Amino acid sequence: MLTGLTLTQARAGLAARKFSARELAQAHLDAITRLNPGLNAYITVLPEADVLASADAADARYAAGTAGIMDGLPIGVKDLFCTKGVRTTAASKMLADFVPPYESTVTANLLGAGAVFLGKTNLDEFAMGSANMSSAFGPTTNPWKRKGDDTTALVPGGSSGGSSAAVAAGLALAATGTDTGGSIRQPAAYCGIVGLKPTYGRCSRWGTIAFASSLDQAGPMTRSVADAGLMLEAMAGFDAKDSTSSNRAVPAFHKAVGKSVKGLRVGIPAEYRAPGLPADVLAMWEQGIAWLKAAGCEVVDVSLPHTRYGLTTYYIIAPAECSSNLARYDGIRFGMRKDAPSLDGVYEATRAAGFGQEVRNRILMGTYVLSAGYYDAYYLKAQKVRTLIKRDFEQAFETVDVLLTPTAPSAAFAQGENMDDPVQMYLNDIFTVPASMAGVPALSVPVGLNEAGLPLGLQVIGRHFDEETVLSIGGALEAAAGFTHIPSVHAGAGA
């Protein structure tokens, strides 16, 4: 089944000419035609002729022996990456008709490695959300259903919910995501796939629509840990166009998977045993600890004392940066415009009509915490607490090599749940936000199903620029868990 392969398997099949890139692309286009109307994982599907032309070019490179590391692999691209000549919406009415005249560095790197783009995947508007419910193009539905309940539509997580649903349902072999406070890892966990947020600076932010610039980081969403390593190799690398891009060499990340983890020290942060953590999540965490012990790791209790302030700090810093970044949507230079008699009137009418409620509220919150009289009490204070959060990680990594935690405090919830109280929605990111604040790499690996039959993920957090150890540990968890479940909505089922 061509839609059920990992990148690694598909790459081997293409290299051995067992199937062509055209056949692989066609199988995915057919699956999208069949399942996307129900899932709404893609906002834009590329024209069939364009997808097949890219696949044919990949086939020609295989024939010529010049294939790149992602050659002929059909993937989805989160609709936050600017793609030249292809509409890029950020799931906002503001950019509903925006066709960028340039290609983001990450997608240019993937194209350079031979990847075949299938389309642009759905997300929360401007990547602000944890449920994919704030998309102006309608929510994405999780392909997983609760056992014995085919009618309740669940969220795929967010903000990269279209990417995670597409990969889980067989509508792409892998997809790009972006992560500001958990937007790769949490949807990966909710959909039973692998998601890697690299170290801040690994992947260029150039051409990715900005949300919170000191936190935004692109990363791969895949079906295996080795795939995440492979795809990150293609995405990462120095870019002079991003002032925060790292010029460190990009290692052969996929080779880190399968390496022995014997003797590695795994920290278990006491503060992540949050009160009210559901029993199924706790049990899965204990299971993960047992697996790593069996693989020869040394498990150590550690403390990250400022964990509980991670989310509150995030909800000052991210809105502050968002209010600044989103000031560019003025109705004049690109995007939507609503006419009014005065210039200020154009701004106000355009921004009221173009932004959805969550985006508006975050811009307003950011404007407030940056405004005269409140800057020190909120923004400056949050920046100082952020230093303490980062120090927590640095201290922990003096004694351990990685940290192991649950990815999210629950499995996927139903569409419409957690919608009334924003704080309740924000709590979904409680375990993912601290690593974002510190800028360290973090990986979510699917490790099992709960009693309702929904996937749960564990998170591995590592030192700055040490994705390799994170991937090695992730590979050990993957091998022990043997997670082979597929969701009830899948390209390979009932076809």
Next chain:
Amino acid sequence: MSLDLATTRRIAKLARIGLEENELEATRQKLNGILGWIDQLAEVDVTGVPPMVGTETETLRQREDKVTDGNCRDALLACAPETSGPFYTVPKVVE
């Protein structure tokens, strides 16, 4: 700190988001709920702690002071919702 209606109106003005009078109160309540939760940061002692600006993994670079991009006026104007010749258009700003 709690947010009153006048402050809500002021930040909407600063952010150039045109909220209707009937939207202001609902917005005020939403933001107030979040602010009440954020106020727990007050209990953290940050005496002598420097603010973290960015993630500080790399030092900022300087590049040669020369043109690296440009000559793409038409491509950029093509993104604009409204143009007139080689110009963006705005409502009259000088009486």
